[in-house]
Amino acid sequence: MPQIILEHIHKRFDKFVAVEDLNLVIEDRGFVTLLGPSGCGKTTTLRMIAGLETPTSGRILIDGVPVYDSDRGINLPPNKRDIGFLFQNYALWPHMTVYQNIAFGLEMLKWDRKRIESRVGEMLQLLKIEQFGKRYPAELSGGQQQRVAIARTLAPSPRVLFMDEPLSNLDAKLRGEMRTELKRLHSDTNSTFVYVTHDQLEAMTLSTRVCLMETGRLQQYAPPLEIYNQPANIFVASFVGNPTMNFIPVRILSREGNRIRMEMLGRQAVFTAQAPAEDLSSEGVLGVRPEFLPIREDGALTASIYSTLPAGMETTVKASCGETMLTSVVFGSVDYAVDTQVKMEITGNSIVLFDGQTSRQAGVGAVEILD
Amino acid sequence: MSTIQRDLRREPLRYRMKAFFAKPANLILLFFLIALVVLSLMPMVTMLTNMFTVHAGTEKKMLRVPVGSWTLNHFELLFADPEWSRSNFWTPLLNSLIVATGSGILGILIGGTVAWFITRSDLKCKKFISAVFVFPYMMPAWTLALFWTNMFQNSKVGGGVTGMVESLFGICMPEWFVFGLFPMIMVIGLHYSPFAYLLIGGILKNMDATLEESATILKASRFTIIRRVTIPIVMPAILSTFLLIFSSGFASYTVPVFLGSATRTFTLSTKMRALIQAGYEGQGYIMAFLSILLGTAILGINQYFTGKRKSFTTVSGKSGQVSLVKLRGANGIISAVLIVLTLFFAIMPLVSFALESVIKQAGNYSFSNMTLDFWIGTESSVFETGMPSGILMNGTMWWGLLRQVGLAVTVSLIVGTCGMLIGYACVRRRGTWLARAVENLAFFPYLMPAMAFGTIYLAVATSASFKWMYGSFFLLGLVASVKFLPFASRSGVNSMMQIAPEIEEAATIFGVPWVTRMSRILFPIQKSAIISGYLLPVINVMREVALFTLLVPYPRYLLTTMLFSFNETGYAQYGSAVTLLIIVIIILINSLVNKLTGASFDKGIGG
Numbered sequence: 007m008p009q010i011i012l013e014h015i016h017k018r019f020d021k022f023v024a025v026e027d028l029n030l031v032i033e034d035r036g037f038v039t040l041l042g043p044s045g046c047g048k049t050t051t052l053r054m055i056a057g058l059e060t061p062t063s064g065r066i067l068i069d070g071v072p073v074y075d076s077d078r079g080i081n082l083p084p085n086k087r088d089i090g091f092l093f094q095n096y097a098l099w100p101h102m103t104v105y106q107n108i109a110f111g112l113e114m115l116k117w118d119r120k121r122i123e124s125r126v127g128e129m130l131q132l133l134k135i136e137q138f139g140k141r142y143p144a145e146l147s148g149g150q151q152q153r154v155a156i157a158r159t160l161a162p163s164p165r166v167l168f169m170d171e172p173l174s175n176l177d178a179k180l181r182g183e184m185r186t187e188l189k190r191l192h193s194d195t196n197s198t199f200v201y202v203t204h205d206q207l208e209a210m211t212l213s214t215r216v217c218l219m220e221t222g223r224l225q226q227y228a229p230p231l232e233i234y235n236q237p238a239n240i241f242v243a244s245f246v247g248n249p250t251m252n253f254i255p256v257r258i259l260s261r262e263g264n265r266i267r268m269e270m271l272g273r274q275a276v277f278t279a280q281a282p283a284e285d286l287s288s289e290g291v292l293g294v295r296p297e298f299l300p301i302r303e304d305g306a307l308t309a310s311i312y313s314t315l316p317a318g319m320e321t322t323v324k325a326s327c328g329e330t331m332l333t334s335v336v337f338g339s340v341d342y343a344v345d346t347q348v349k350m351e352i353t354g355n356s357i358v359l360f361d362g363q364t365s366r367q368a369g370v371g372a373v374e375i376l377d
Numbered sequence: 378m379s380t381i382q383r384d385l386r387r388e389p390l391r392y393r394m395k396a397f398f399a400k401p402a403n404l405i406l407l408f409f410l411i412a413l414v415v416l417s418l419m420p421m422v423t424m425l426t427n428m429f430t431v432h433a434g435t436e437k438k439m440l441r442v443p444v445g446s447w448t449l450n451h452f453e454l455l456f457a458d459p460e461w462s463r464s465n466f467w468t469p470l471l472n473s474l475i476v477a478t479g480s481g482i483l484g485i486l487i488g489g490t491v492a493w494f495i496t497r498s499d500l501k502c503k504k505f506i507s508a509v510f511v512f513p514y515m516m517p518a519w520t521l522a523l524f525w526t527n528m529f530q531n532s533k534v535g536g537g538v539t540g541m542v543e544s545l546f547g548i549c550m551p552e553w554f555v556f557g558l559f560p561m562i563m564v565i566g567l568h569y570s571p572f573a574y575l576l577i578g579g580i581l582k583n584m585d586a587t588l589e590e591s592a593t594i595l596k597a598s599r600f601t602i603i604r605r606v607t608i609p610i611v612m613p614a615i616l617s618t619f620l621l622i623f624s625s626g627f628a629s630y631t632v633p634v635f636l637g638s639a640t641r642t643f644t645l646s647t648k649m650r651a652l653i654q655a656g657y658e659g660q661g662y663i664m665a666f667l668s669i670l671l672g673t674a675i676l677g678i679n680q681y682f683t684g685k686r687k688s689f690t691t692v693s694g695k696s697g698q699v700s701l702v703k704l705r706g707a708n709g710i711i712s713a714v715l716i717v718l719t720l721f722f723a724i725m726p727l728v729s730f731a732l733e734s735v736i737k738q739a740g741n742y743s744f745s746n747m748t749l750d751f752w753i754g755t756e757s758s759v760f761e762t763g764m765p766s767g768i769l770m771n772g773t774m775w776w777g778l779l780r781q782v783g784l785a786v787t788v789s790l791i792v793g794t795c796g797m798l799i800g801y802a803c804v805r806r807r808g809t810w811l812a813r814a815v816e817n818l819a820f821f822p823y824l825m826p827a828m829a830f831g832t833i834y835l836a837v838a839t840s841a842s843f844k845w846m847y848g849s850f851f852l853l854g855l856v857a858s859v860k861f862l863p864f865a866s867r868s869g870v871n872s873m874m875q876i877a878p879e880i881e882e883a884a885t886i887f888g889v890p891w892v893t894r895m896s897r898i899l900f901p902i903q904k905s906a907i908i909s910g911y912l913l914p915v916i917n918v919m920r921e922v923a924l925f926t927l928l929v930p931y932p933r934y935l936l937t938t939m940l941f942s943f944n945e946t947g948y949a950q951y952g953s954a955v956t957l958l959i960i961v962i963i964i965l966i967n968s969l970v971n972k973l974t975g976a977s978f979d980k981g982i983g984g
C-alpha cells in the first residue's frame with residue numbers, strides 16, 4: 007500500500023534554501039496537510055513528491071519504491087508515480103470541453119473508448135457536474151471549475167492525490183461546502199490525500215495529520231489536536247488557533263519534579279506539568295489559549311478592558327494586565343465598557359510552558375496562582 | 378579528498394547532466410545558443426576583422442599591399458582626411474541624425490494627436506479613422522517615398538520628370554520640398570505615425586480615468602489637464618516611441634535612396650552601400666559597426682524608459698467611463714479633415730501607382746497617353762525600356778515574384794517555428810543564464826540596421842571559406858531568418874507567458890509525451906498568436922529591400938530588388954507596377970491574418 011517516505015530532502019533554488027532536511031512519513035489512506043505561512047516551502051515539497059520538481063538531495067519512496075534518490079541517480083517522471091495533482095489555479099485546458107478535459111488523460115493511458123466514456127460519466131456524476139459536459143472551462147463558475155479539476159484528477163484512480171491550496175480561489179461559503187465534500191471524497195475514494203494550505207482552520211478540520219513548516223523546516227508533524235494542545239514550539243502555538251494563544255513571559259524560581267515555581271504578571275505561581283518537565287533556562291513563556299482564560303468574579307488576576315469584539319456565539323475580550331495584553335474568549339454576547347476592571351482566571355490542564363531561550367515546549371499542565 | 382567524497386561529487390554531476398537533457402526545454406536552449414552564436418556573433422567577428430584588413434579592388438590598388446593584410450588605413454581615411462571625412466562620414470551622419478530626430482517628432486505629433494482625439498474626444502467616425510489611419514504602416518515605407526516623388530517631382534528639379542501636382546495644377550514645388558531631408562522626414566514620420574498612434578493610444582485608452590477626473594474636480598481646465606496630468610503620464614511611452622521611430626529612421630535605407638539620390642543627399646545607410654560598391658569595403662564596415670553601436674545604445678535607453686514606465690503609469694484597464702471632451706462645432710470639421718487626410722495617404726498612393734504604371738510619357742495623364750503595355754504588353758509592342766514585355770507577361774518578373782514568395786514562405790516556416798520554440802524554452806527555464814542568453818541573442822539582430830546586417834553577411838559570404846554561399850537563395854533565407862527572429866521570439870515569449878506552467882504539468886502527470894503536449898495543448902491554446910507569428914515574417918520578407926540588396930546575385934533576382942533597379946535606372950512605369958503588385962500582395966496577406974486570427978492592427982483603440 008502506498009506509504010510515502012521522505013528522507014533528508016533538501017531543495018535549493020540557486021543559493022536560496024527552500025526546503026531543508028525534511029523527513030516525513032505519510033501513511034496509507036491518510037489525509038495529510040502541509041501547513042505553514044506563504045513561502046515556507048509547501049508547494050515545493052508537494053511538487054517534489056509528485057516529481058514536478060527535482061530535489062537537490064535526499065530520497066523519496068512511494069510504496070517502498072524509490073522514486074527519487076540523489077545518491078543512486080533515480081528520478082522517476084510524474085507519470086510513473088501513479089499520482090494525481092490538483093493545481094491551485096485548476097490548470098484546466100481552456101480549448102477543451104469539460105468532457106474532453108476529463109477524457110484526455112485517459113486517452114493518453116490508452117484506455118478504450120467505451121471505458122473512457124463510462125469512466126467520465128461516473129466522474130461527472132460523482133462531482134455533480136453532469137449537465138456541464140459540453141461546456142468550456144471559461145463558461146463555468148469557480149466552484150464548477152474546481153469540480154471539473156477534481157474529476158480530471160480522479161479519473162485515472164490515482165492512489166495518491168496531491169492538492170495545492172485547492173480552495174483558496176473560492177469564496178468563503180463555497181470553501182466551506184467544498185471542505186465537506188473533500189473529506190467525504192477522501193473516505194469514498196480510499197486513496198491517500200496530501201493537501202497544501204496556509205489556512206490553519208482548513209488543516210485542523212480536514213486532516214488526519216498536520217505537517218507544519220516554517221522557512222523550509224519542519225516544525226511539527228502530528229494529528230491536529232496534538233498540534234493544538236501540545237505545540238512543539240512557540241511558532242506552532244502561535245500559528246494554530248484563532249484568536250491567537252496568549253504568551254505570558256515568566257521567570258522560573260525553582261523546580262521540584264513536575265512542580266515549577268515561577269513569577270508571572272507580578273504574581274507568584276506554580277505550574278504542574280502532566281509529565282516530568284524538560285530542562286529549563288531561567289526565562290520561560292507561558293502559553294494560554296484564550297478559552298482557558300475566562301473572566302470570572304473570583305479570578306485571581308485583575309485586568310482592565312481594552313476592547314470587546316462580540317461575534318454572536320462568542321465574544322473576544324482584550325484586556326491589559328499590567329504591561330501584558332491578554333485575550334480571552336467568553337461564550338455568548340457580552341459587552342464591557344472600556345477600562346472596566348475585571349477578574350480573570352487561568353483554568354484547565356492544557357497550559358503550555360515554553361523555554362524562553364529555545365522557544366521549545368517544556369511541558370503541558372495546570373497553573374495555580376498563589377497569594 | 379576521500380574516495381567517498383569524490384564519488385559523491387562525481388555521481389550527482391552525471392545524474393544532473395542526465396536530468397538536464399531529459400528536459401526538452403534545455404535541449405532547445407542549447408541548440409539555439411550554439412546556432413545563434415554562430416549566426417549572429419560570428420558574423421560580427423568577421424565584420425570587426427574586415428574593419429582592419431585590406432580588400433581586393435580599390436583598397437588593394439590604393440595601398441599596394443596584399444589582400445588581407447592588417448591596416449588602420451580605413452579609419453585614417455574615414456576620420457583623418459578632413460575633406461573625405463566630411464563628405465563621407467560627418468555629413469551623412471548629421472543627415473541621418475536630422476532625419477531620425479525629425480521623423481520621430483513628426484510621427485509623435487501626428488500619431489499622438491490622432492490618439493488623443495480618438496480616445497479622449499467625442500469625434501465622429503472614430504472606427505473608420507482608426508482603421509484607415511493605420512493602413513500606411515502596413516505598406517513598405519518606400520511606397521510612400523515613391524508616392525511623394527510621383528506627386529511632387531517636376532521639370533525644374535532632379536531628373537526633370539513631370540509629376541502629378543505639376544501636370545494637374547501647374548505648380549512646381551522647390552527642390553528642398555521634393556528631394557532631400559525634408560521629404561525624408563515627412564515620409565518616415567508619416568509612415569511611423571500609426572505606430573505612435575497605436576502605442577500612445579493604447580496607454581491613453583488604459584489609463585485610469587480617475588486621474589484626469591480628479592483634476593477636473595479640482596477645477597483644472599481641459600488644457601491644463603492635458604499639460605499637467607495626461608502628458609506627464611504618457612511621457613515615458615512617448616519617449617520610448619520616439620526612440621523606436623528614431624532608430625528606424627536612422628536605419629532606413631530605401632527612403633533616403635529614393636528621396637536623396639537625385640540631389641546626392643546621403644545618410645549613413647546609403648553612404649555605407651555607396652562606399653562598399655565603390656570598393657571601400659573597410660570604411661563601409663566601420664559605418665555598419667557604428668550604426669550597430671548606436672542601435673544598441675538606443676535600445677538601452679529605451680529599456681531604461683520602459684522599465685521606469687511600469688512604475689508610474691497607472692494602467693488599470695478597468696477604468697470607468699472616460700468623460701469625452703465635447704468638440705461641439707469643431708467636431709464636424711476635425712473629423713472631416715482627419716477622414717480626408719487619412720484617406721489621402723491610404724488610397725492616393727494606390728491610385729498614383731496605378732496611374733503611373735499605365736502612362737507612356739511622365740506627367741501626361743490624358744487618356745490618349747495611357748497603355749496597359751507595361752502590364753500585359755508582348756514583344757510586339759515596342760518600348761524604349763529594359764524589359765521585352767509587360768511585367769505580367771514577363772518571365773523575369775514571375776521568377777522574381779516566385780523567388781520572393783518562396784523566400785517569404787521558407788523564412789516564415791523557419792522563423793515562426795524557431796520563435797515559438799525559443800518562446801517555450803525561455804519561459805520554461807526563465808531565470809537561468811541559458812534562457813537569458815538565448816533570449817538576448819535572439820533579440821540581438823534587432824539592434825542592427827538592415828543595411829548593416831546585410832553588410833556583415835556580405836563580409837562572410839565574400840570570405841574565402843564561404844564563397845559557395847554568395848548570391849545563393851540559401852544565404853538570403855538564412856539572413857532573413859536571423860534578421861526577423863527577434864519579433865518572432867518576442868511574440869513567442871509573450872504568448873507562452875500567458876500559459877501557466879501548470880497547464881502543461883497537468884498533462885505531464887498523465888504521461889503525455891512532450892510532442893503531444895505541444896501539439897494538443899500548448900499550440901491550440903495560443904493558436905492565433907502562433908499563426909500571426911508565422912504570417913508576420915511573410916509580410917516582412919515581401920517588403921524587404923535593404924537587407925537583400927547587397928546579397929542578391931543580380932538585381933532582378935527578387936521582386937523588391939528588381940523594383941529598386943527599375944527605379945534606379947529610370948523605368949518608372951515598371952517600378953510603379955511592381956510596387957502596386959507588392960502592396961496588393963501585402964494587403965491580401967494581412968487580411969488573411971485578420972481572418973484567421975481576428976487580430977487587427979488597431980484592435981481595441983478605435984471606437
Ligand SMILES: Nc1ncnc2c1ncn2[C@@H]1O[C@H](COP(=O)(O)OP(=O)(O)O)[C@@H](O)[C@H]1O
Pocket residue numbers: 019022024042043044045046047048049050051
Ligand atoms: N522556481 C523557483 N525559483 C526560485 N525560487 C523559488 C521557486 N519556486 C519557489 N521558490 C521559492 O521557494 C520558497 C518556497 O516556495 P513555495 O514552496 O512556493 O512556498 P509556499 O509554501 O507558499 O507554497 C519561496 O520563498 C519561493 O520564493
Ligand SMILES: [Mg+2]
Pocket residue numbers: 048049050
Ligand atoms: Mg504555494
